[in-house]
Amino acid sequence: xxxxxxxxxxxxxxxxxxxxxxxxxxxxxxxxxxxxxxxxxxxxxxxxxxxxxxxxxxxxxxxxxxxxxxxxxxxxxxxxxxxxxxxxxxxxxxxxxxxxxxxxxxxxxxxxxxxxxxxxxxxxxxxxxxxxxxxxxxxxxxxxxxxxxxxxxxxxxxxxxxxxxxxxxxxxxxxxxxxxxxxxxxxxxxxxxxxxxxxxxxxxxxxxxxxxxxxxxxxxxxxxxxxxxxxxxxxxxxxxxxxxxxxxxxxxxxxxxxxxxxxxxxxxxxxxxxxxxxxxxxxxxxxxxxxxx
Amino acid sequence: xxxxxxxxxxxxxxxxxxxxxxxxxxxxxxxxxxxxxxxxxxxxxxxxxxxxxxxxxxxxxxxxxxxxxxxxxxxxxxxxxxxxxxxxxxxxxxxxxxxxxxxxxxxxxxxxxxxxxxxxxxxxxxxxxxxxxxxxxxxxxxxxxxxxxxxxxxxxxxxxxxxxxxxxxxxxxxxxxxxxxxxxxxxxxxxxxxxxxxxxxxxxxxxxxxxxxxxxxxxxxx
Numbered sequence: 001x002x003x004x005x006x007x008x009x010x011x012x013x014x015x016x017x018x019x020x021x022x023x024x025x026x027x028x029x030x031x032x033x034x035x036x037x038x039x040x041x042x043x044x045x046x047x048x049x050x051x052x053x054x055x056x057x058x059x060x061x062x063x064x065x066x067x068x069x070x071x072x073x074x075x076x077x078x079x080x081x082x083x084x085x086x087x088x089x090x091x092x093x094x095x096x097x098x099x100x101x102x103x104x105x106x107x108x109x110x111x112x113x114x115x116x117x118x119x120x121x122x123x124x125x126x127x128x129x130x131x132x133x134x135x136x137x138x139x140x141x142x143x144x145x146x147x148x149x150x151x152x153x154x155x156x157x158x159x160x161x162x163x164x165x166x167x168x169x170x171x172x173x174x175x176x177x178x179x180x181x182x183x184x185x186x187x188x189x190x191x192x193x194x195x196x197x198x199x200x201x202x203x204x205x206x207x208x209x210x211x212x213x214x215x216x217x218x219x220x221x222x223x224x225x226x227x228x229x230x231x232x233x234x235x236x237x238x239x240x241x242x243x244x245x246x247x248x249x250x251x252x253x254x255x256x257x258x259x260x261x262x263x264x265x266x267x268x269x270x271x272x273x274x275x276x277x278x279x280x281x282x283x284x285x286x287x288x289x290x291x292x293x
Numbered sequence: 294x295x296x297x298x299x300x301x302x303x304x305x306x307x308x309x310x311x312x313x314x315x316x317x318x319x320x321x322x323x324x325x326x327x328x329x330x331x332x333x334x335x336x337x338x339x340x341x342x343x344x345x346x347x348x349x350x351x352x353x354x355x356x357x358x359x360x361x362x363x364x365x366x367x368x369x370x371x372x373x374x375x376x377x378x379x380x381x382x383x384x385x386x387x388x389x390x391x392x393x394x395x396x397x398x399x400x401x402x403x404x405x406x407x408x409x410x411x412x413x414x415x416x417x418x419x420x421x422x423x424x425x426x427x428x429x430x431x432x433x434x435x436x437x438x439x440x441x442x443x444x445x446x447x448x449x450x451x452x453x454x455x456x457x458x459x460x461x462x463x464x465x466x467x468x469x470x471x472x473x474x475x476x477x478x479x480x481x482x483x484x485x486x487x488x489x490x491x492x493x494x495x496x497x498x499x500x501x502x503x504x505x506x507x508x509x510x511x512x513x514x515x
Binding site: 163229 | 445446447448449450451452453454455456457458459462463464471472475484487488490492493494496
């Protein structure tokens, strides 16, 4: 079943994420992707994540298709103007890529080419409008296309953003612009996430809760300090600390599996997006402990 | 105003090494307020060049250095001093420098400043960029705060995921433009405006090189 049909059928959907490497040696990432085959509903392919130059997202999505995996093409507005974005979307479409996640993209300042010119000719809300237009057989200028696209388009939202209201206004703009599904920034406090979902449920969109695998108390503290919109509660940090260094990852897997169970059993959202960040080989284990496999 | 910053003096000296005598031009407008091309800076530059064994044939502070014709007329009184100089040094912005290029077709012209941005002086000699000269002002739609300039990504429809308790992901020294816009629009009871999506910008409105004839065409002919 495709990612779109799975979501629309009401199945609790699981997506994970792979980051194309820097360089042409793709053995490791192919191996990771292979291990997730038949387990997750779709795999996000990041687009020069953290503004670090890597293999292009479109080309890696094509490799996943050849492996029989369903990709979600992440597309940021940092590196291409409106001509480049539309051209790459048409290109992705003829390669058989069906899902696209429209994002603004981290600023070049975060990456390894800090002197790069940041493009941002278009931003996430406008990119969603563009995808909708291409799906309807027209480019963003209204010019007729010979053959339309058929994308299932999604976007991102940060439920823990402070202040929250500007983020919710943008969320609503993304819904109006045509987003069909959302993958959220990492959430750790399920009660607070429920209140976000209370708001999100007013709209006809599918929501996948973003979950980042905690590998140590240090990592949790680091994210709390440096990653905007991530807030790991103290009781989870204590749980990792008490597990001890060697068992911390195991505790992190437990935490995520527990959260997935709760999100699914209480029907809080429509699925989860697992970001294992370098521990993609642990995804099947997380899913097993969550009772998904 | 146009914000300028003095070039590193050693690098500047390297740019003028082939010449020995100079005429210096400042500007009483922006460069004076920036402390890069007013009366005291002209005097300091003269002294510094002389200490390096260079000759300064004269200095001049035009009223508005980027007003080419006016500056040319003002320079008439310095005709001899200008003629005696091998090269011209302009201590204002890139526009002022190019006024001199037009006025002195036969002399090399060197800028002593780097031109940074269009901004406001918030305190004495403290400057913030405020306008990107995009050619299509949207301040009416964004609560009077320019996201094209104040957001490092120039986002038009709200904050990105990098916004963090009112600060920007690019630097904690930057206030998130969209949180500022949100706070102001909320205060003015205009949050509904923030909910209206803004279309992609028309960058053709700021295509370079821009030119404008603001007066009536008839008058141009005369």
